[in-house]
Amino acid sequence: MKKDFLVKETPGCGKGVFSTKSFRKNQQLFSFGTKIVSWKKANHRSVQLGKNRWLNPSRYDLGYYVNHSCNPNARFEKPHFIAALRPIKPGQEITLDYATLVNIPKWDMPCFCGQNNCRKIIKSYSKLPKNIQKKYKDIISFILK
Numbered sequence: 001m002k003k004d005f006l007v008k009e010t011p012g013c014g015k016g017v018f019s020t021k022s023f024r025k026n027q028q029l030f031s032f033g034t035k036i037v038s039w040k041k042a043n044h045r046s047v048q049l050g051k052n053r054w055l056n057p058s059r060y061d062l063g064y065y066v067n068h069s070c071n072p073n074a075r076f077e078k079p080h081f082i083a084a085l086r087p088i089k090p091g092q093e094i095t096l097d098y099a100t101l102v103n104i105p106k107w108d109m110p111c112f113c114g115q116n117n118c119r120k121i122i123k124s125y126s127k128l129p130k131n132i133q134k135k136y137k138d139i140i141s142f143i144l145k
């Protein structure tokens, strides 16, 4: 639930979402946001649900502040939740792999997550190496055509 999380500054990454308690793997954490918009109204904080269907968090939603990591501890859960990908401890930042949330072939952004497996440039799910696609295939937010 929302009260179990804190939005605060992260070094070099603007704001981030931090847990204040422990969560089990697969436990639901919070709602990403509930507003659905078209591609035209989507922005860099939006999550893709379909070809022209995006979930657009407002600044009052925790989804607005969740940062990317190439080694994420959370995942999207339909229809609009974030769930734990592995056990989470109090004080840990909640992170998602943005490649599981966007499937626009032209999209990319640099990554400075600092994880050992950092891909340096985050790209669309369809551009991920096959082994990473396989790992993520059950947690992507959008429907593959």
Ligand SMILES: [Zn+2]
Residues within 6 Å of the ligand: 069, 070, 071, 111, 112, 113, 114, 115, 117, 118, 119, 120
């Ligand atoms: Zn990275």
